[in-house]
Amino acid sequence: MNKRTTLVIGALAGMTAVALGAFGAHALKARLVAAGRLDTYNLAVEYQFYHPPAFWG
Template sequence: MGKVFLVIGAAYGLIGVALGAFGAHALRARLPADLLAVWKTAVEYQLVHALALLAVGLLLRQHGSAGLLQPAGACFAGGVLLFSGSLYALSLSGVRVLGAITPLGGVLFLAGWALLLLAALRT
């Protein structure tokens, strides 16, 4: 499972950098400032949690399938899809109701960090 999280983390990192550049160059002139700020938030959270996934992947490789690490990685991966994905969609569409999905991703991020903390305390 460590390899899976390493791959997802690296992919999220690659995509996050590309989307950050896209926002800075292609969207700057097309989006109002408030939606561009939403886009930047999505990119920032995606990149931070790409790093978290890389850490989980490395820890799994080092410690094997330690109980709480796999659920932590799943929470980070799902959190990026829901949190950042909903913010990207909101930015491009302007449909504000998509923001209702964002907190679900935030809850997954919090759960992932809590699980990672518990995993660290148990080792």
Template sequence: MKGKTILMIAGLFGALAVGLGAFGAHGLADILQKTGRTETYQTAVSYHFYHSLALFLLGILALVKPEWKSLNFVAWSFILGILIFSGSLYILSLSGITWLGAITPLGGVGFIMGWLGLFYAALRHDQILTK
């Protein structure tokens, strides 16, 4: 995946995080409060936004260092993490389908794999970092 593509996805995901956060705070506040899922929804928005920002910075890094092919793994890990972790929490918060909580950790694993992938990419290219 090219840096430009990562930046475009980061832009879409960032806009979606802001939109879902605002909608949750205003349009869904009563529903989330009634079901006791306000905190769960906020967790989904927070991780969604953090990793949208991480994707943005990753896209910039991919533009600067296009030879770092392992950044593709990082991007996909963050994308899947957002979709699975935040997505399952959004749906859980609004639907009450509690078994979705069982797949949420898989998204967390995606986030962790992405951060470890970034560590690996930097380690693998440490000669480039010093030049």
């Protein structure tokens, strides 16, 4: 992969992480709390935040 492709993939992964975090914090929070899955969702979003630096590293 060239540098531009790596940058674009990392940026998309970062944008996805931010969008999923915001969606979970606002739109899904009540459902996740009711299902007892808020911690699981937060952990998944946290792991998603680790991917962009991995693409750039």
